Amino acid sequence: METIRALAHLNKYLARYKWYLIWGTVFTIISNLFGIFPAQLVRYALDLVRETLDIYYLYDGTSLQPAIYEVFAFSILLYGLLMLALALLKGFFLFLVRQTLIVMSRLIEFDLKNDIYDHYQTLPLAFYRQHNTGDLMARISEDVSKVRMYVGPSIMYGLNLLVLFVLVISYMVSINARLTLYVLLPLPILSIGIYLVENIVIARSEEIQRALSRMSTYVQEAFSGIRVLKAFVQEGNSVQRFEREADEYQNKSLRLTLVDALWQPMTVLLIGLSNVLVVYVGGQEVLAGRLTSGNITEFILYVNMLTWPVMALGWTTSQTQRAAASQQRINEFMSIKTSLVSTKNITRDIAGRLTFEHVRFVYPDTGIVALNNFSMDVQAGESVAILGTTGSGKSTLANLMMRMYDASSGEIRIDNVPIRDYDLSHLRGQMGYVPQDVFLFSDTISNNVRFGKPEMPQERVLRAVDDADLTDNIAAFPEGFDTRIGERGITLSGGQKQRLSIARAIARDPKILILDDCLSAVDTNTENIILNNLRRIMVDRTTVIISHRVSSAKLADKIIVLDDGEIKEQGTHEQLMARGGIYRELYDKQLQTEEA
Template sequence: MKALKYLNQYLWKYKWYLILGTIFTIISNLFGIIPAQLVRYALDLVVETLDIYYLFNGAALQTEMYDIFAFSILLYGLLILAMALLKGIFLFLVRQTIIVMSRHIEFALKNDIYQHYQTLPASFFRRHSTGDLMARISEDVSNVRMYVGPALMYGINLIVLFFLVISYMLSVSTKLTLYVLLPLPVLSISVYIVNSMIMKRSQEIQKQLSGLSTYVQEAFSGIRVIKSFVQEKHSFNNFQKEAENFKNKSLSLTKVDAFFYPVIVLLIGLSNILVIFVGGQEIINGNLTPGNITEFILYVNMLTWPVMALGWTTSQIQRAASSQTRINEFLNEKTTLVSTKNIEKPLEGAITFKHVGFTYPDSGIKALHDFDLHVKQGESVAILGTTGSGKSTLAHLLCRLYDPTEGEILIDNIPMKDYDVHAYRRQIGYVPQDVFLFSDSIENNVRFGTTDMPFERIEQAVKDADLYNNIVDFPQGYQTLLGERGITLSGGQKQRLSIARAIARDPKILVLDDCLSAVDTNTENIILNNMKRIMDQRTSVIISHRVSSAKLADRIVVLDEGKIIEQGTHTELMALNKAYKELYEKQLVAEEA
């Protein structure tokens, strides 16, 4: 139950639902116990009245006695029906409190998990698959809801009914009650053994479910690749293997769950036999009446369903504990991207890298080595280099998706770590290498995150990104809905829309991470000419492997294996006759070819 302690805050928040649910449970069980006593009174009345009734056989008094007797039995019957109706009403109220509470907790828990996901750094999402993240916020939370809802409801009902029934049993016959409770130690041992098995198998199921969810998510995201390589059958076979493992693990848990039912039926049957055997002897000795034995049997059978539900309740609690343990693993993760000073001020745009080194925490790959660079306010700098030279890592550091593992980055001569993270990022325009668009309209993708952006700015940004003519050709224009990850658009259109989204925010610092790789040379020239005006009086960092994208920059920096090997203007670097000139000539020949 240690893992489930986290849920106490929600139970306290919705405590009135729980308190009222408990009260309604007690009342409903009282109305369930009273009929057993009415049956005892009715049966004893029949036994006691029959002898007297036959004693007055043929007399006029016999008819009057029959009428009184029949009315009494009818009254008992009506009272039992009334008790059943009242019990049903309060059972309804129990569900309207405890089950409703569980839905509120489910809603709050999902929101808290999602909100916590948003605070975690990019390194967290590199370590964990999307399928695993989805499984914990959906399947695991659903298992937890079963604990705070039905399992808690049945658990409270079992405890309340157990104490009420046992107290009534003891008031009738202590000896008979002790015989009825004899099978309970066997039940306790059975629950303990099965609990251990359930816990272990539940954890295996949740782990397998995460793997299955991850596989399905990847398969659907890469469906075009699967179809292009005619790998549908192979993909299905892999899914079938994952699903088969999940089925086998689920069946193994079901077999354990099934063990409870026959054991409990056996124990309940044994209790009934003991009641009849011992109770019969007590009747013979004159200590009890037949009504008492009937009442006892009804009490034992009242305990049948709650005790049978004990196995299911235990299983749900174990599953919830397993799921909450997995949820807690992520909730205990804390972001390292924190600020102690939380400075919020408009940026001017000066950037300084001081002996910056960076090693990716998940892979251990060192992407930057002793990187020094100063970018003046309003200056544009192009970062060139081959694949794996550390270009995109610089973009991630500038957006503070990561913090340097060595050295520091200054923005306007203030350490980046001193700025409030969100206030800083709002002033950054970032175009990632891997373009991501949302399943929404083109207009909403451009104004993403800025609700008060005027349409004129959206239109101007689209024109600057050379996407205006494409949009007006669409039947629905700016209201055209994009498919998942922008699948409606071509690769070049997606990159240009991503550029429009960045520049529409009017950022103080613009970071372009190889954002023109999917456009042709003509479109690239149009965008670059527009970018000259956009980058005026704005600090810009252009990251690319294409020399043509670097021409409009005030300064060019050439990276190789995380180190600066050359820097200067296009003319200066060409005069050096080294790496930049070699890269320039290779790309020039390729374009001519």
């Protein structure tokens, strides 16, 4: 029942490609018919040989004997040609079976991967905080591949077994019901074996997938952090840990292989027992005059015809159980729905007024209170600086403005409209965001700048790069804007990556610009150049500058000092300096540091 429930999710895909399934079934029936007819021709040929030999020797020494031989030889040749033609037709329809059922499995695999990836895109940031990248990748790659083995080869072999079983048993019963009954006696034993092994296979398949996810996660982290790994000379330890993860995966795989290995010898034994019963019981029927020797040969061919499908039954069952375990893992994530749902799907252009009213936010996965009773009101076109130390809740504010999370309590409004009422994609499309942890894509510099608007003209790209003070750096590269920057921008320095991230944000000409500590990796001279450019960029757009540097905060019309998620001070630079509180203390300390 668990298997059926898990795989029921695939029914919509099977319905989508029902004609592939229907035609595949038709071609399977036709190919098996062409596979059964040769067994009947063998029976006719053997009976013909037996009867013709008696007649041939009866006319020994007469002039009719050569004529009888010619008729006999022609008949045998005709039977041989007919069997060859039937074999060719069976092969042709087997080709059509694979061109329908296996093609269907590839189409379903394609759709399933796209659906999973699309669903991943809808899930909130909280989901990605709770699940590691390796596990996400394993479910969209390894798990989907195992599901494809069910909707492709497993269904194909299952259909083939079902069709062949019905056709062969029907023919066998029509010839001799008693002999058919004896031949089928070993099959209930096989059914019991399938039932007993089913739970073992699915449990061990789930263990394998969990071990694979852990191994994939470790490898992904090791390659992403290769600089740190090498800097601390931990290559040996990394290899040892990978070997432990690989050994665990290997051991779990071998345990499943042990179960799989039982099927073939068990099936061969049962098929061999069926052949013995055919010869023994069939011999009795021949002696009783109810069957011919040709019938015995026909029955042996039928039994051996069932050999591969019955042997494939164990493999098919194993693959189905693995697919069920994988589909169950896929269903776990597919059943997760995002809480970031728009109530009214408003898609109008925004002016940029940003209002927080008594906002409190608690991270759902850790229970940490990041913001408490936070309120601010920024008019359209104004700028505000959020200043604070690490862990004060600055980046959480950026996430709430982008609606990566919803506030636990209180309300956030844009242009006096609750942020929950806006269409999420349309709202984010009017914002520019420079994250503290810069992420660049393994593409050209030009494509990274126009990431938010792929159709952006090159002139706009050039202007954004110039505003971010990156023009001279790009000019020094041999390929200029077509320079590929490697994974996560590995070929660029920290400052270059941050400036490229700034260029990407301002290139889309956003109504609200959020700068999350974006100048932390640049030197003082570059910072001054970018700040001067930002003065021009910030005109007529709402700008939120999140920083721990007072030099960046001075640009803003108003400054808010955060500490432990609460507002401690707010006002202009001059007002806060005159107050002589936390802001003045931070300013003096940073001024002394810069002078030193």
